[in-house]
Amino acid sequence: MADGIRIEAPLTKEGNKSLKTGDVVLLSGVVYTARDAAHARMKEAIRDGGDLPFDPEGQIIYFTGPAPARPGHPIGPAGPTTASRMDPYSPLLIERGLKGMVGKGVRSQEVRDSMLEHGCVYFGAVEGTAALLADRVKEAEVIAYEDLGAEAIRRLVVEDFPVIVVNDLHGGDLYTEGRERWRRKIRTGEGS
Amino acid sequence: MREIPGEKVVEVVRDLCIEANTELPESHLAAMRRALEDEESPHGREVLERLLQNAEVSKERCIAFCQDTGYAVFFVEMGSEVRIEGGEIGELINEGVRRGYDEGYLRKSIVKSPVDRVNTGDNTPAIVYYEPVAGDGFKLTMLVKGAGCDNMSALKMLTPAEGVEEMKKFVVETVEKAGPNASPPVTVGVGIGGPFEKAAMLAKKALTRPSGEPSPDPELAGIEREILDEINATGIGPAGYGGTQTALSVHVESFPTHIAAFPVAVNLDCHSHRVAATEL
Numbered sequence: 001m002a003d004g005i006r007i008e009a010p011l012t013k014e015g016n017k018s019l020k021t022g023d024v025v026l027l028s029g030v031v032y033t034a035r036d037a038a039h040a041r042m043k044e045a046i047r048d049g050g051d052l053p054f055d056p057e058g059q060i061i062y063f064t065g066p067a068p069a070r071p072g073h074p075i076g077p078a079g080p081t082t083a084s085r086m087d088p089y090s091p092l093l094i095e096r097g098l099k100g101m102v103g104k105g106v107r108s109q110e111v112r113d114s115m116l117e118h119g120c121v122y123f124g125a126v127e128g129t130a131a132l133l134a135d136r137v138k139e140a141e142v143i144a145y146e147d148l149g150a151e152a153i154r155r156l157v158v159e160d161f162p163v164i165v166v167n168d169l170h171g172g173d174l175y176t177e178g179r180e181r182w183r184r185k186i187r188t189g190e191g192s
Numbered sequence: 193m194r195e196i197p198g199e200k201v202v203e204v205v206r207d208l209c210i211e212a213n214t215e216l217p218e219s220h221l222a223a224m225r226r227a228l229e230d231e232e233s234p235h236g237r238e239v240l241e242r243l244l245q246n247a248e249v250s251k252e253r254c255i256a257f258c259q260d261t262g263y264a265v266f267f268v269e270m271g272s273e274v275r276i277e278g279g280e281i282g283e284l285i286n287e288g289v290r291r292g293y294d295e296g297y298l299r300k301s302i303v304k305s306p307v308d309r310v311n312t313g314d315n316t317p318a319i320v321y322y323e324p325v326a327g328d329g330f331k332l333t334m335l336v337k338g339a340g341c342d343n344m345s346a347l348k349m350l351t352p353a354e355g356v357e358e359m360k361k362f363v364v365e366t367v368e369k370a371g372p373n374a375s376p377p378v379t380v381g382v383g384i385g386g387p388f389e390k391a392a393m394l395a396k397k398a399l400t401r402p403s404g405e406p407s408p409d410p411e412l413a414g415i416e417r418e419i420l421d422e423i424n425a426t427g428i429g430p431a432g433y434g435g436t437q438t439a440l441s442v443h444v445e446s447f448p449t450h451i452a453a454f455p456v457a458v459n460l461d462c463h464s465h466r467v468a469a470t471e472l
Contacts, residue, residue: 022235022433037309067259067299076297077250077259082340082373104340104431105373126239126431127340127375128463129246130259149311150259150299162242164235164433175372178434182233183427 004162010058011099013119019165021172025123026160031060031102033154035081038145039089046092053144053153057097062125063104065150066134074140075156079130080104083122087111094120102163106175112167123163124174136161194271194328196472198278201332204470205288205318208334209264210296212468213256216247219402220379220440220465226404227377227430227437236435240377243430243463254296258464260338261298264289264318267335267397273328282320290314301339321393329471333400336466341378342459344370347392350454359384359456360415364422366458367439372432375462377440379403380423383457385447395459398443400467407444416442430463440465 007015009029019025032054034042045052063083067076083103090101091114102123107115115122125133139157146152166174221244228240250257266285276284293300293315300315319337346366350358363382367374383394406413420442429435449455 024238065259065299065301067256067261068297070255070297076299077256079259081260082343084373104375106371106432124372124431124433126242127260128258129242131250131253131255131257132242132246134255135249150301174434175432178233178235178429178432179371179427180434181427182236182429182434182436184425184436186421186425 006160009060009100011060011121012058013099016099016119016121017169019121019168020170021165021168021174021177023165025163025165027060027123027163028159028161029157031062031156031158031161033062033064033066033156035063035065035151036085037148037151038153039086041145043089043092052096054155055097056093058099059097060100060102061093061098062102062156067130067150073134075134075137077130078134078137079127080125081127083107090114094118107167115167116169116171119169121165121169122167124166125163133161194274195277196274196330198276198284200472201276201281201284202288202291204332204472205285206292206295208332208468208470209289209292209298210254212334212336212466213261213296213298214254215251216257216465217402217467219404221247223403223440224377227440231430231435231437233429233433233435235433236430236437239430239433240437256296256298257466258338259299260301260340261293261315262301262336262338264315265335265337265396266318266320267323267333267400268320269323269325269329269331271325271327271329274330285318285320286316289316289318331469331471333467333469335396335400338462338464341370341374341462344374345395345457345459347388347455347457349388350456352452352454354454356415359454360419360422362456363419363442363458364426367423367460368426368428370460371428374460375464376428376432376438377430377463378438379461379465380419380439380442381459381461382442382444384444384455385449386455387450387453388455390447391455391457392459394445394447395457398445399459399461399465401443403441403465409446412444412446416444
């Protein structure tokens with residue numbers, strides 16, 4: 001695997017500014033897992049004035065629901081899930097200090113605006129590399145919503161976890177830029 | 193009449209669940225290797241390299257290739273001269289899924305209802321499609337269907353006047369709309385014909401054809417190639433990071449339809465394209 005820029009969680013807005021769309025990054029430190037059901041509960045907690053399971057300030061959320069761990073391993077295969085399903089929730093956490101998200105797929109304009117305003121970066125991981133990604137997770141512990149099983153919130157400690165910067169703090173978007181760069185025209189009169 | 197013990201069905205279903213989730217089909221790996229040779233973008237090549245490496249690791253250690261171990265979808269071809277002993281076939285398949293997903297450390301991803309969203313806890317019910325055939329054969333084909341790409345699927349009721357050109361356009365547009373969300377390079381299952389639901393089922397079944405194997409119908413095979421070229425011209429690329437390899441294979445399955453109709457359904461499968469089959 002290619003070398004990458006090594007960064008350590010927690011993240012800051014200032015530090016995030018140095019990252020550029022397309023940068024390959026090796027992430028180390030604490031990352032929290034959360035996906036559909038956990039986000040719905042965090043939204044309820046915010047609405048009801050309750051506490052979140054962790055303080056989002058400077059933290060990274062990884063959108064994943066791992067497979068069960070085999071004995072002797074901290075976690076089972078754990079690749080990213082489609083991030084757009086978390087779009088309705090992410091701004092709530094970004095406003096409260098979240099500085100990084102790891103997932104796959106396009107984010108909404110609203111989420112991207114919120115990221116730019118508050119200094120949060122969106123990283124892509126490759127879903128079909130779940131077994132390799134799990135090897136980079138050194139510790140895993142369920143810290144909230146245990147009843148949700150795979151969807152519970154876990155506190156992970158990762159080491160050189162490979163991601164790529166999709167949306168940086170300079171308005172870059174790897175999905176749009178990549179597609180434009182490699183698009184070819186094979187039919188005349190092909191609209192839009 | 194040939195009799196097959198129910199316990200045997202449970203056992204092979206259990207094995208299929210584990211095999212399909214940990215060993216990608218050789219035809220799919222070969223398609224990924226070809227894509228790696230052809231891919232022009234550096235990010236795209238890196239993604240393909242990692243996917244192939246992940247496939248090796250998951251096979252070696254018998255762990256799931258992807259954490260989304262999906263819906264357990266089965267196509268059952270059951271001969272008219274076969275009888276299953278000791279249990280109803282659907283329940284035997286469910287029992288096999290229960291055991292396979294437990295013993296294989298596979299994620300249980302099925303909720304009881306879209307409304308209450310409570311997990312069934314064992315990845316059942318399996319999704320089972322029966323196809324009666326002549327003779328005494330019994331074949332089970334399993335497709336592990338992840339939701340990320342299934343969510344990006346689409347169906348359209350075209351008119352006969354819109355025809356093949358609109359059909360091709362709709363397939364390409366569906367892949368373009370899905371973009372990175374479907375985890376490309378994708379395998380594209382297309383069903384045309386029948387009434388509404390038949391097209392959708394054909395699209396799903398089309399995914400079980402080995403990667404790169406063209407339709408036996410030369411006209412459909414030509415359409416498959418054209419659609420594939422157009423999809424690979426979109427620039428979406430592996431993982432959507434930009435590149436020339438967005439789809440590995442396009443499979444079109446056709447069925448008779450009504451004089452008023454041209455239904456087309458597109459079912460996408462992500463780079464974790466998991467199919468396994470066995471005969472009893």
